[in-house]
Amino acid sequence: MADFETHHFDTHQHDVLVVGAGGAGLRAAVEASAGGVKVAVLSKSLLGKAHTVMAEGGVAAAMGHVDDRDNWRVHFADTMRGGQYLNNPHMAQYHAQEAPARVRELEAWGALFDRTKDGRILQRNFGGHKYPRLAHVGDRTGLEMIRTLQDHGIHQGIDFHMEMTVLTLLKSADRIAGALAYDRERGRFKVFRAKAVVLAAGGVGRAFRITSNSWEYTGDGHALAYHAGATLLDMEFVQFHPTGMVWPPSVRGILVTEGVRGEGGVLKNKDGRRFMFDDIPDNYKSQTADNPEEGWRYTQGDKNARRPPELLTRDHVARCIQREVREGRGSPHGGVFLDIAWIKEHIPNSAEHIKKKLPSMYHQFKQLADLDITAEPMEVGPTTHYMMGGVKVDPATQMSEVPGLFAAGECAAGLHGANRLGGNSLSDLLVFGKRAGEHAAEYAKSNGMPAADSAQIDEASRMALAPFERSSGANPYEIQHSLQGTMQDLVGIVRLEAEMARAVEEVGALREKAKSAYIPGNREYNPGWHTSLDLDNLLTVSEAIARAALLRKESRGAHYRDDFPGKDSDWGKYNIAVRKAADGSMKVERVPIVPLTGEQAAIIEEMK
Amino acid sequence: MSQATFRIWRGDRGKGEFRDYSTEVSPGMVVLDAVHQIQASHAPDLAARWNCKAGKCGSCSAEINGKPRLMCMTRLNQIPLDRPVTVEPMQAFPHLRDLVTDVSWNYEVKKKILRFAPRKPDAADGTWRMEQVDADRVQEFRKCIECYLCQDVCHVLRDHHKHDEFIGPRFFVYNAALEMHPLDTADRLGDLKRRDGIGYCNITKCCTTVCPEEIKITDNAIIPLKERVVDRFYDPLTRLFRMFGG
Numbered sequence A: 001m002a003d004f005e006t007h008h009f010d011t012h013q014h015d016v017l018v019v020g021a022g023g024a025g026l027r028a029a030v031e032a033s034a035g036g037v038k039v040a041v042l043s044k045s046l047l048g049k050a051h052t053v054m055a056e057g058g059v060a061a062a063m064g065h066v067d068d069r070d071n072w073r074v075h076f077a078d079t080m081r082g083g084q085y086l087n088n089p090h091m092a093q094y095h096a097q098e099a100p101a102r103v104r105e106l107e108a109w110g111a112l113f114d115r116t117k118d119g120r121i122l123q124r125n126f127g128g129h130k131y132p133r134l135a136h137v138g139d140r141t142g143l144e145m146i147r148t149l150q151d152h153g154i155h156q157g158i159d160f161h162m163e164m165t166v167l168t169l170l171k172s173a174d175r176i177a178g179a180l181a182y183d184r185e186r187g188r189f190k191v192f193r194a195k196a197v198v199l200a201a202g203g204v205g206r207a208f209r210i211t212s213n214s215w216e217y218t219g220d221g222h223a224l225a226y227h228a229g230a231t232l233l234d235m236e237f238v239q240f241h242p243t244g245m246v247w248p249p250s251v252r253g254i255l256v257t258e259g260v261r262g263e264g265g266v267l268k269n270k271d272g273r274r275f276m277f278d279d280i281p282d283n284y285k286s287q288t289a290d291n292p293e294e295g296w297r298y299t300q301g302d303k304n305a306r307r308p309p310e311l312l313t314r315d316h317v318a319r320c321i322q323r324e325v326r327e328g329r330g331s332p333h334g335g336v337f338l339d340i341a342w343i344k345e346h347i348p349n350s351a352e353h354i355k356k357k358l359p360s361m362y363h364q365f366k367q368l369a370d371l372d373i374t375a376e377p378m379e380v381g382p383t384t385h386y387m388m389g390g391v392k393v394d395p396a397t398q399m400s401e402v403p404g405l406f407a408a409g410e411c412a413a414g415l416h417g418a419n420r421l422g423g424n425s426l427s428d429l430l431v432f433g434k435r436a437g438e439h440a441a442e443y444a445k446s447n448g449m450p451a452a453d454s455a456q457i458d459e460a461s462r463m464a465l466a467p468f469e470r471s472s473g474a475n476p477y478e479i480q481h482s483l484q485g486t487m488q489d490l491v492g493i494v495r496l497e498a499e500m501a502r503a504v505e506e507v508g509a510l511r512e513k514a515k516s517a518y519i520p521g522n523r524e525y526n527p528g529w530h531t532s533l534d535l536d537n538l539l540t541v542s543e544a545i546a547r548a549a550l551l552r553k554e555s556r557g558a559h560y561r562d563d564f565p566g567k568d569s570d571w572g573k574y575n576i577a578v579r580k581a582a583d584g585s586m587k588v589e590r591v592p593i594v595p596l597t598g599e600q601a602a603i604i605e606e607m608k
Numbered sequence B: 001m002s003q004a005t006f007r008i009w010r011g012d013r014g015k016g017e018f019r020d021y022s023t024e025v026s027p028g029m030v031v032l033d034a035v036h037q038i039q040a041s042h043a044p045d046l047a048a049r050w051n052c053k054a055g056k057c058g059s060c061s062a063e064i065n066g067k068p069r070l071m072c073m074t075r076l077n078q079i080p081l082d083r084p085v086t087v088e089p090m091q092a093f094p095h096l097r098d099l100v101t102d103v104s105w106n107y108e109v110k111k112k113i114l115r116f117a118p119r120k121p122d123a124a125d126g127t128w129r130m131e132q133v134d135a136d137r138v139q140e141f142r143k144c145i146e147c148y149l150c151q152d153v154c155h156v157l158r159d160h161h162k163h164d165e166f167i168g169p170r171f172f173v174y175n176a177a178l179e180m181h182p183l184d185t186a187d188r189l190g191d192l193k194r195r196d197g198i199g200y201c202n203i204t205k206c207c208t209t210v211c212p213e214e215i216k217i218t219d220n221a222i223i224p225l226k227e228r229v230v231d232r233f234y235d236p237l238t239r240l241f242r243m244f245g246g
Helices: A023-034 A072-082 A089-108 A141-153 A220-227 A282-287 A292-299 A314-326 A341-345 A350-357 A359-369 A424-445 A454-469 A476-490 A497-514 A527-551 A598-606 B031-041 B104-112 B132-142 B149-153 B169-179 B189-194 B206-210 B217-233 B236-245
Strands: A010-019 A039-042 A159-161 A164-172 A175-183 A189-199 A238-245 A266-268 A336-339 A378-387 A405-407 A574-580 A586-592 B002-012 B015-025 B061-064 B067-070 B085-088 B095-097
Touching (some): A010 A023, A010 A220, A023 A039, A023 A141, A023 A424, A039 A164, A072 A598, A089 A141, A089 A424, A141 A424, A164 A189, A164 A454, A164 A527, A175 A454, A189 A220, A189 A424, A220 A405, A238 A359, A350 A359, A405 A424, A476 B031, A527 A574, B015 B031, B061 B149, B067 B206, B104 B169, B132 B169, B132 B217, B149 B169, B149 B206, B189 B217, B217 B236
Parallel strands (some): B002 B085
Antiparallel strands (some): A164 A175, A238 A378, A574 A586, B002 B095, B061 B067, B061 B085
């Protein structure tokens, strides 16, 4: 190994390096710095712009402010049921137990949630949650959370490096040693040496054509961990949110919050039928209303009513919408109708009520679709939204199988299993962001600064500059576009063996093509270059998704196969693990799920 | 499908020129879509910031036909397409490349403002009680997506470059959110008067006009803060009380 100190790139040293500045990254950084260590945060965008701002409906925490029957045990059971029991039960338990304290902590840092009549934090209904559980701020909860964490974090002595993208994680023998990154502004390489690294890089939505995710969500955390030797878990489970905008074309995929349904919005097909009543899964029958009147009472807080079928889990609602469209009962632009305006039958002054409860939805449709949601139904359809799969971590510490490498939030796996409940991502990033930060700081305190490998740095920086060396070649935007088409069409909501096999081949071909990518211009703020660099991560996660989906020969949660439409109890005993083999190929295999403790099994049985 | 021409500023660090790009227009399209199409077909290295594409993150601020706007929320059917649509970077901040400016000054300003300092919890379990009506007022300010369009349009920054003496509308809104927060106990009026230059604002309301979140910046944030500063520092009775009250 060459002597690192002689290396020519700008070099920084920290105890803990956090990759990503969304909710999970900021919460981890705040906790690590509170632990008394030196912390840096790298973010692809400016501070406060991460995808957490898009979270609308709320943060799930069993505080019991609106219905005092709620407690962590119910939240735990709801999360496991929603995840079809592939979740890591220990993560689901920590999450349910610690979420209330994490939400209250935000209030102490300045967050201003909507209030109950007695002045406490208000909670709302959401899909798959038995009781009103989501603390919220209208429909902009994510913005409130990221701004609170950001404004708190800037006073904690954390070094923020904005518009800085990680190219590769550095290793020293088996241990993590930091990261090589480049700054968008000048295109310069920077070396960040660190004793511990927390990956909080979010999801993979840009692998699909229709998505609610921004350019940033290219699976960086997943791919960096994979190449560093960590295991990825549950990669076949991609959440398609049932309600994205479908018209006009330029807004296709933009999220329409589940909060619309929580506030009484209903789904209808072109014949005006509430088709969600037509297919209620057996394991939810006892909790679900069987008539519209009961469903409405539930949304208005009647504790004796069961929730309407529109609030079934996202995987199921998305498939029902897909079915209506496929069978010719969809809306004019290939979606279905989501109607909140109808509540005028029940509520005087409903237009003002809707604007107060769903202000940014009102704004979004008014501005982008010329549609007044207080008067007309919206057109909605499924959009790629969230990755349940991610880095396999220890449930208590969030450390991966690579010593010193931690992961939290969307890029970590375990909490959500086969399907995530709405509201559980914001609580996930608080609970496990904190745990990751705390344990990364502890790890850094008990381990020295590892050496950085000059050869690894040279190799990665040389590869990154390759697109400039060519005088012609493939357009990286076109490669990305082709990949999105492949994943959308062949590994989407409804999957088939032959199609997925074709996807694996096409991803391989695109990987070859990406090796000849060419970019005009220079290294300074060049989005073409950034797109080409992101491609490698996107291709890695796409391959992992397709291969894991091929292996799981059943339908469960977000993974639906037309050739294996039923659940298979044997498959219910396994997660799928993805690892990089010694020869560089991708290895996909079944691993047994984490067993329940006696107490956990008893809770699940009791709540059935 | 019709075509439209976009006249986009290209260049580095203040030096550059407008270049024309023609691209297809489809229903519902916004200016950011046009920029993306141009990147994918004609100009892969065209620098622009964006994230959510739904008016929620405040990344894609620019000046469209001379007006500070979010590119993702500016629909093409709201602007004339029979002549080129100009798209240029914000003017109140140092230019980096094409449509991207250096907004780091804003992050430095925010760090200097006294942080949130809550009163002691109201309940034994460490929680607080607040009325929704008290939250409402501050929630308006907390809608801010930090797009900095209000900073861009403010003549104190844009024309007079008072960045060292004046924090701009965004940070008056930020101050107002803290000062009016039902739980906050810190006092920022001295800083507002002396360091933050609230006196420079002559309430022309340009900031309110460009705010994509429709926050009533001048009426609800700046004027109440000005009143508090005036009450504290200029009211003769208060001064007298202070003189003798110690």
